Amino acid sequence: MQRREFLAATGALTLTPRLSAYALERTQQQGDEYDSFAKLAANENPYGPPESVMQAMTQAFKYANRYGYPDGNIVSEIAQHHGVKPENILLGAGSGEILDVAGTAFLGGGKKVVCAEPTFDSVYAHATSIKADAIRIPLQEDYCQDIGAIVQAAKRYDRECGFIYLCNPNNPTGRIVTKSEVKTLLDGVPADMPVLIDEAYHHFVESSDYATSVPYVLEGRPVIVTRTFSKIAALAGMRLGYAIAPAELIRQMRPYTMGSINALVKWGGVAALKDMDSQANTKRITLELRKKTVSQLAAAGFKVIPSEANFFMVDIRRPVQSVIPRFRAQGVLVGRPFPPMTQHLRVSVGTADEMARFMTAFSGIVT
């Protein structure tokens, strides 16, 4: 919500993901209307948390009235999941909190964040709200992030640059940065420059050219990997994410975290880490539906950017702004514009029924 007013004031961006969430809250006060939408705007998991996670959260209701309580060892469980130590983990109320915290910790004194454009723009928004700035590197023609240009910018603006932000796979395009490109980036930038690699959509990737960057943390490189329980784990509304980073970087960020995380989601997070079958199932069905929908769009003559995530972008050859209300009128919520890609519509992969409704609406509105 804080970004809304700020961005409105600066006019720098039209909408942010949090804004669109806010807009929904304001305009859809009728639960029935909200429930009726095909919700393809926020890259959520449409199936909700699995039974194991729901049980863990429901049992944790007994701590609803407590500040101190057993928390399922959430920090240790996350550390163990990744083969790191608890000192390498920092919890946030969603990975969005970690992104804000990194901004506050590393952009003091007017430093800048280097990142692609477009990417998950919470980073820009927070940088702006704390009166820092961003050096935005345009995507390449294939909509991949321009690693060479990011390295050049980081070197050229070494003293001004507080950290590098890399969303992998990137939101809103769904394109990955390959593991060799990540290595090129890390080897190329100044050795002490923090690189935050946002792996919110990690769990949906199939490509063998991709790999998590957690091993670089174990090497002691100044790499901060962020993960979230909001995507494949279906806990966006419960608010839990985390950073994996060298202990020294965690120490620098920790004072800026709010330390205010819901009791239930700590237990839900622990259960989610132990329910890989459920996540595998979500991945399988989501990728099947993505591929099916992309094929249908291609058959209709539309270009879709190759995605490795639970969303994709389709070039509709007209401003997306003009069609969003028309989709909504047909009960389908789709993504907002991501300047400068104003003719690419971002579509989250929902359920089979939601995707069918999307295609019906698309046929009537766009083709």
Add this chain to the structure above:
Amino acid sequence: MQRREFLAATGALTLTPRLSAYALERTQQQGDEYDSFAKLAANENPYGPPESVMQAMTQAFKYANRYGYPDGNIVSEIAQHHGVKPENILLGAGSGEILDVAGTAFLGGGKKVVCAEPTFDSVYAHATSIKADAIRIPLQEDYCQDIGAIVQAAKRYDRECGFIYLCNPNNPTGRIVTKSEVKTLLDGVPADMPVLIDEAYHHFVESSDYATSVPYVLEGRPVIVTRTFSKIAALAGMRLGYAIAPAELIRQMRPYTMGSINALVKWGGVAALKDMDSQANTKRITLELRKKTVSQLAAAGFKVIPSEANFFMVDIRRPVQSVIPRFRAQGVLVGRPFPPMTQHLRVSVGTADEMARFMTAFSGIVT
């Protein structure tokens, strides 16, 4: 958690409320052991949320996987509850977030917060973590806050002072600032100086000399009243609180909020505002038990500071640090030391059974 390391580093304080919560998490990983304690350390509501609130939260589980969702109109409901406009309300993940946000918003450039000592020390801790400082005004001999001295300090340090913090009733003493003293304070300090009045324990007050400071917000004074759902509403683990302030002050604070509040507690909060019977019942039984326990302590020859909250302080005539582990060994968790009041034990009012266990332990340990 962020405060823990910081305070450990400065040695400024032994423990904070959040620290003690953290310590519990680390040391009581066994739910059974935790459940067995009489939990009189954190001023929580021992009865948990009422059925109406549990139902609302359980129904909101359907939004667990969503960013945008109907939120029960939580902001409007709070505004209506207080007779203010939605623009006068700022949500936080607990009122602790609001306190941090006020610190960040108003203590930039090395400004100081003026407050009593001891008071809820989250304010100090955050001020210190953002490299600001606090002007601490000792309590009077009757353990009431020294309003005259606070006014003097605010005037004397006008240019250095970012805001005034007043906890009413005060934590850890339970003493109130009377409504006439609040007026004296507001009339006496520089007219544009923000005054944050923390009314976390508002709902437990009986004294007719006390009143909420919300009307000053309606007058347009630079007053920020904070409230929480963590105390009488029994939602400490769910994380929801808010500020009530003039729209301009809300605008100044909003950019620093995380905007990351659990979906369930928004609905729980709305239900809590509508279940005044349940809160009245909690107040009644809590005050009965407080008075009974205080009488027993007085009969045993111990002085208790008059409290208007769901906790009280008893002078045990020896360092509380020395008895805390002994209470714990008997299954009773009591408050930490609040320097300089190192011989006053803060005891939260738990259930009848918990208070009986406290008195048994007290008889063996202290008398």
